[in-house]
Amino acid sequence: MKTIKKFTHIDAKxxxxxxxxxxxxxxxxxxxGTDLLGTMRFEVLPDYPEVVVNLKSIPxxxxxxxxxxxxxxGALTRLExxxxxxxxxxxxxxLAEAAHRTATPHIREMGTIAGNICQLTRCWYFRLxxxxxxxxxxxxxxxYAVMGDNRYHSIFGAVKSxxxxxxxxxxxxxxxxNARIKTNKRLIEAGNFWDMAVPGSTVLGADEIVTEIxxxxxxxxxxxxxxxxAIRKSIDFPIVNCAASVLNGNARICLNAVxxxxxxxxxxxxxxxxxxxxxxxxxxxGAAAVESARALxxxxxxxxxxxxxxxxxxxxxxxx
Amino acid sequence: xxxxxxxxxxxxxxxxxxSRRTFLKDAGFVVGAPAIGTIAxxxxxxxxxxxxxxxxxxxxxxxxxxxxxxxxxxxxxxNGDKYRFTVEPNWSLRQxxxxxxxxxxxxxxxxxxxxxGSCTVIMNGRPxxxxxxxxxxxxxxxxxxxxxxxxxxxxxxxxxxxxxxxxCGYCTPGFVCTSKALxxxxxxxxxxxxxxxxxxxxxxxxxxxxxxxxxxxxxxxLKKT
Ligand SMILES: Cc1cc2nc3c(=O)[nH]c(=O)nc-3n(C[C@H](O)[C@H](O)[C@H](O)COP(=O)(O)OP(=O)(O)OC[C@H]3O[C@@H](n4cnc5c(N)ncnc54)[C@H](O)[C@@H]3O)c2cc1C
Ligand code: SF4
Ligand code: FES
Ligand code: FES
Numbered sequence: 001m002k003t004i005k006k007f008t009h010i011d012a013k014x015x016x017x018x019x020x021x022x023x024x025x026x027x028x029x030x031x032x033g034t035d036l037l038g039t040m041r042f043e044v045l046p047d048y049p050e051v052v053v054n055l056k057s058i059p060x061x062x063x064x065x066x067x068x069x070x071x072x073x074g075a076l077t078r079l080e081x082x083x084x085x086x087x088x089x090x091x092x093x094x095l096a097e098a099a100h101r102t103a104t105p106h107i108r109e110m111g112t113i114a115g116n117i118c119q120l121t122r123c124w125y126f127r128l129x130x131x132x133x134x135x136x137x138x139x140x141x142x143x144y145a146v147m148g149d150n151r152y153h154s155i156f157g158a159v160k161s162x163x164x165x166x167x168x169x170x171x172x173x174x175x176x177x178n179a180r181i182k183t184n185k186r187l188i189e190a191g192n193f194w195d196m197a198v199p200g201s202t203v204l205g206a207d208e209i210v211t212e213i214x215x216x217x218x219x220x221x222x223x224x225x226x227x228x229x230a231i232r233k234s235i236d237f238p239i240v241n242c243a244a245s246v247l248n249g250n251a252r253i254c255l256n257a258v259x260x261x262x263x264x265x266x267x268x269x270x271x272x273x274x275x276x277x278x279x280x281x282x283x284x285x286g287a288a289a290v291e292s293a294r295a296l297x298x299x300x301x302x303x304x305x306x307x308x309x310x311x312x313x314x315x316x317x318x319x320x
Numbered sequence: 321x322x323x324x325x326x327x328x329x330x331x332x333x334x335x336x337x338x339s340r341r342t343f344l345k346d347a348g349f350v351v352g353a354p355a356i357g358t359i360a361x362x363x364x365x366x367x368x369x370x371x372x373x374x375x376x377x378x379x380x381x382x383x384x385x386x387x388x389x390x391x392x393x394x395x396x397x398x399n400g401d402k403y404r405f406t407v408e409p410n411w412s413l414r415q416x417x418x419x420x421x422x423x424x425x426x427x428x429x430x431x432x433x434x435x436x437g438s439c440t441v442i443m444n445g446r447p448x449x450x451x452x453x454x455x456x457x458x459x460x461x462x463x464x465x466x467x468x469x470x471x472x473x474x475x476x477x478x479x480x481x482x483x484x485x486x487x488c489g490y491c492t493p494g495f496v497c498t499s500k501a502l503x504x505x506x507x508x509x510x511x512x513x514x515x516x517x518x519x520x521x522x523x524x525x526x527x528x529x530x531x532x533x534x535x536x537x538x539x540x541x542l543k544k545t
Contacts, residue, residue, distance in 0.1 A: 001414070001428045001451060009409030009456055030454075034434050037412075037452045041432050052409070054457060080446075104520025105498070106437055109446040110453070234519025235435065 004041045007049055011057035015184050015209055018053045022207040027051035029209060031076055032111040034103070035119040042129035045199060046138050055114075061211065064088065071215040075114035079170070080105065082113060092215055094173040094224035094243040101228045102169040104235050114210040116170045117181070117193065118202055122237055123153070123164035126199070137162045138199050151300045152239065152257070155293040155308065159196045159260040163296065166194055166201055167237045171262045172254035173226050174213065176243035182212040194261035201261070222247035225318030229307050240304055242311035246319040249274040253315065255289065258308050265289035268312050277320035286313035394459040398423070399468025407455040414439045414450035416458070417465060425466035425493035426450045429522065437521035440494040441465050447501040447517075466493035469500050475541035476500050476534070483534040487525035495521045499535045509539055 012018035021027050028049040030036050036052075039045055055061065061076040064085050071092055073082065082088055083100035102108055102116065120126070125133040125144040134140035145153050145163050153163040174181070174190040181188045185208050195203045204210070218224065224245035230236035238257040242265075245252050251272050253265040268289035275281040286309035295302035393406045398421060405420060414426045430436035432451040439451040442464040470477050476499050479485075486492040495518060502509055502517040509517070514532035 001412075001432045003415065004410040004412065006408070006410050009454065011457075033454065034449070034452050037454070038433050054454075056457065104434075104437065105517055106440060106447050106449050106520040107434055110448050234516075235522075 002041055008051045011054045019184055019207040021053050027053055029053045029055050031055050031115040034107045034111045044127055046131050070217055073113055073213040075210045076112045079111050080108035094176055094226040097226035098169045098173040113213055116168050121164040122167045150296045153301050154259050155304050156259040165257045166261050169241055172243040172256040175254035175262050176245045176252045177215050179215040183208045183210050196260050219247055223319040225315050227311050227315045240307045240311050242315040244315035244319050255308055277316050282313040282316040285316055396458050396461045398463045409456050411455040412451055413453040413455050413458055416455040423465050423467050438491050438494040440497040442497050442501045447498045466496045469496055476538040479534040479537040483530045485530040485534040486527055491523045
């Protein structure tokens with residue numbers, strides 16, 4: 001096994017300390033490490049962090065609490081603990097199901113919610129060891145996927161010439177549940193959290209650290225669900241996933257792995273508005289969701305359009 | 321206990337940066353060699369120096385120790401034995417267990433991507449991937465490997481044998497650790513629970529069907545005791 005290249009490791013004691021280390025430059029924060037250490041071992045990125053700041057040494061960032069108005073999840077909370085939490089399972093079902101369907105049991109035991117929403121894209125050109133494809137997303141000039149094998153790539157076009165998709169399973173649930181992401185600087189609506197940076201996938205500033213996820217308490221009678229399509233039930237990243245939350249004929253629907261960031265299916269939300277959810281209305285909402293979807297030249301990723309349509313339909317039916 | 325053997329293991333390790341390693345035994349601890357966390361070529365950069373304190377090493381040369389507050393000496397328990405090691409920041413837990421302690425059950429199939437589960441160990445009750453766990457973050461940890469599970473006579477071992485839950489056996493230590501971690505938390509697992517828990521362990525010989533019955537058998541055995 002390849003030994004991870006050398007770096008300096010610092011156990012941060014506070015979020016402020018971690019942020020000040022980030023400000024000094026060329027440092028990465030580490031939570032569960034299931035994404036970061038893989039990119040480091042295989043030297044995926046053009047830059048290698050000189051310093052790794054461990055956040056797990058900061059006390060009190062691992063919790064799940066519900067009060068009268070919202071659910072608060074500490075940034076370092078492991079996905080497995082979210083998946084098994086009875087409160088999350090009953091009232092924030094889409095999030096519990098998404099956490100449960102993420103990766104493998106081991107990665108869920110190690111991986112945190114903050115790491116899951118901040119993870120880098122899994123585009124295989126991007127991820128090839130030793131930065132073999134220094135693509136647009138890494139600051140290079142070319143996207144290799146657009147002419148290459150793009151069977152898992154975006155069906156809603158490019159952002160800054162990059163056709164990669166956001167691979168997170170928990171992200172669409174957070175959008176569907178109208179969550180907010182708290183950092184050491186501000187509170188960000190989940191819908192505005194993801195934006196392609198080079199090479200990152202969030203709007204976080206260089207010294208910004210996620211500290212908490214806040215999910216408003218759903219009104220009585222609302223339901224939510226998460227559906228994932230992957231080749232294997234365990235281990236595999238989503239080909240397409242979808243989360244929906246429904247209350248009184250209003251739905252929030254979010255797809256992921258179809259676009260550079262979680263894709264809010266507003267056309268589907270309009271389509272289902274005021275309707276009783278059944279086979280027919282859910283099917284129509286699915287069709288509306290992918291109306292503006294386009295396969296890349298060569299149609300290699302065309303199959304994902306049909307899958308996205310079905311994911312929307314099934315997520316809605318699961319809420320009925 | 322064979323300190324000599326462990327000391328050999330330590331000396332064999334080719335980390336390159338470590339000039340001298342000694343092995344001592346004191347106060348019930350197996351003491352690892354002082355491998356002061358040296359910073360690679362980058363230590364000349366101002367930002368690294370701001371963050372790292374300069375210290376004198378034993379042979380008089382100046383080395384940068386990693387951040388003064390972040391001690392690189394860790395103490396951990398592996399299969400009930402206590403160890404003290406001075407580790408470098410980039411060592412994985414798998415590396416520590418195999419190359420320093422000499423326990424070879426954490427395997428490597430996917431090359432350290434987190435995708436196969438063959439390097440699974442139990443850390444503080446959770447099944448974790450030792451390839452993606454940094455050794456320096458394991459201070460105070462309680463680790464169990466397949467060797468410890470077998471030595472303790474845990475019924476999962478006999479259940480694996482009785483159910484032919486392996487062919488070549490390469491993936492088995494990882495499966496055994498994952499199964500044992502499940503049984504520690506859930507003394508009455510269903511077949512679905514077992515399948516779910518083992519979803520991160522791959523087997524090239526495709527022995528998948530035999531694992532859930534082995535886990536259920538071990539659960540029945542545990543209830544008898
Ligand atoms: C084999 C395999 C399969 C996987 N399958 C899936 C899957 O099916 N679905 C899925 O969603 N994911 C999957 N993943 C990704 C995995 O879920 C995520 O890697 C995990 O949730 C990341 O959490 P972590 O705590 O380990 O993150 P880390 O690796 O610690 O961090 C990931 C990134 O986030 C940054 N970061 C971490 N914490 C913070 C913070 N508090 N504030 C700001 N930035 C932060 C880090 O700097 C890093 O860039 C898979 C990973 C592997 C290795
Ligand atoms: S899709 Fe994005 S990440 Fe993938 S090769 Fe193109 S620019 Fe790079
Ligand atoms: S070696 Fe494959 S998961 Fe650790
Ligand atoms: S028994 Fe051979 S890999 Fe599992």
